[in-house]
Amino acid sequence: MKLRYRLTIIIAAMTAVIITLIAGIVLYRAQILQTQVAFENLKNLAHAEASDMEMEFEMTMGAISIIADIYSSFENIEMSLRRNLFDEILHGVV
Numbered sequence: 764m765k766l767r768y769r770l771t772i773i774i775a776a777m778t779a780v781i782i783t784l785i786a787g788i789v790l791y792r793a794q795i796l797q798t799q800v801a802f803e804n805l806k807n808l809a810h811a812e813a814s815d816m817e818m819e820f821e822m823t824m825g826a827i828s829i830i831a832d833i834y835s836s837f838e839n840i841e842m843s844l845r846r847n848l849f850d851e852i853l854h855g856v857v
Contacts, residue, residue, distance in 0.1 A: 826856050 833852055840848060 830856060 830852070834849070837845070
């Protein structure tokens, strides 16, 4: 085999090895970045869900606070009107 063909084969093999190494490094780095982005997205989703839950909890607590304020005047309402008044209030809140 001539020297020219040997050098061509060696250079082609080295080029293939270098391209494979570069591709491997790029794929490894892409995997790391994808994992980081996935964790960041998961953290953002958890934060959004927690905010939604907190908002619902605050809404419920607000309704409970209003009902408690209304029921605090229980003794001031005439006995015959209490049941109807409080039933209407509860139906309005629910």
